[in-house]
Amino acid sequence: MYETIIIGGGPAAVAAGVYAARKKVKTALFANQIGGQSVVSDGIENWIGEPLISGPALAIKLKKHLEAQKENIDLFIGKNVDHVEKNDDGTFNVIVGDEVYSTKTVIVCSGGRHRRMEVPGEAEFEGKGVAFCATCDAPFFRGKDVAVVGGGNSGLEAVVDLLAYANKIYLVARKANKEELRGDPVTQEKVFASDKVEVIFGSDAVEVLGDKMVTGLRYKNILTEEVGEISVQGIFVEIGSVPNSEIIGNIVQKDAWNNIIVDTRTQATSCPGIFAAGDVTDTPYRQNNIAVGDAIKALLSAYDHVKKN
Ligand SMILES: Cc1cc2nc3c(=O)[nH]c(=O)nc-3n(C[C@H](O)[C@H](O)[C@H](O)COP(=O)(O)OP(=O)(O)OC[C@H]3O[C@@H](n4cnc5c(N)ncnc54)[C@H](O)[C@@H]3O)c2cc1C
Secondary structure: OEEEEEEOOOHHHHHHHHHHHHHOOOEEEEEOOOOOHHHHOOOEOOOOOOOOEOHHHHHHHHHHHHHOOHHHOEEEEOOOOOEEEEOOOOOEEEEEOOEEEEEEEEEEOOOEEEOOOOOOOOOOOEOOOEEOOHHHHHHHHOOOEEEEEOOOHHHHHHHHHHHOOOOEEEEEOOOOOHHHOOOOHHHHHHHHOOOOEEEEOOEEEEEEEEOOOEEEEEEEEOOOOOEEEEEOOEEEEOOOEEEOOHHHOOOOOEOOOOOEOOEOOOOEOOOOOEEEOHHHEOOOOOOHHHHHHHHHHHHHHHHHHHHHO
16 A cells, blocks of 8 residues: 555656655655656756756656666656546555556546647648647758747747747637737747748638648637638647546546646645646646646645545
């Protein structure tokens, strides 16, 4: 019986793991990989203590820090948690393939993943022109015409990433006009200063067109329902993220977007003994440093729970 099981491999899980080991809480950590979402980033400029670090370099540092504590924590890296079950006595089973691990508390740090458009052609052409990370894939579209779907900050940042490579960039945004766009003013300025960019306002992507590779994007005006087509060789999907909260099922309360609802003072969920931190929660701020701080709160709260129960 573990005292806590941490699920995840991003900054939140690593922070909880380091604190658990130092507190000598009997802990297991299950991560399918270490690093988290910003592992794909070229340059992170707000990881406190490092003026500039790449995503892969940060992942290496996180792994090194966790492994430095391996005498006091069972690390199961490369293992995927399938789901969590609640037992009648208030303990939990964590199911990993055929294996069952019992624990007094669980800290869910399973983060988030890209939201998909769920339109015809998206899955078929993933990796054949449909991409989810402009930072990673922009250089493959040198001299090509591309579309970015999503008018929020990540969409605008994708356009900025593509400016150095693409020939023409269409930004497909649901907002009706420039004034309604939500992205940072600084990013918007960069986008609108370029004559490579054409914004298709008030529209949703409805179909990815292609043969062996992407050849175009069909979109529909939300108000008029008028359908248009653009000829592009790349489509970057930047419409936000969804939490990896399926593993916890209905044991805890979630919001309308499936984020786990937490008490921000303790990171407790609606189920005693289950805590959550980072991008899987209803935090309004999805950032590495915030995930770390919240995960430390979660671990300290789990520690208190174990001592009291
Ligand atoms: C491209 C990009 C750039 C970013 N740049 C920055 C930046 O510059 N600065 C900043 O502060 N933030 C940045 N962010 C946001 C930041 O990455 C997130 O806020 C942060 O990673 C959240 O950490 P987390 O630990 O909660 O979750 P995640 O980073 O999502 O990590 C969760 C991890 O848990 C693992 N996992 C999930 N489910 C399971 C399971 N069932 N079993 C086992 N393991 C599982 C996965 O390996 C996953 O990677 C960026 C995000 C992206 C996508």
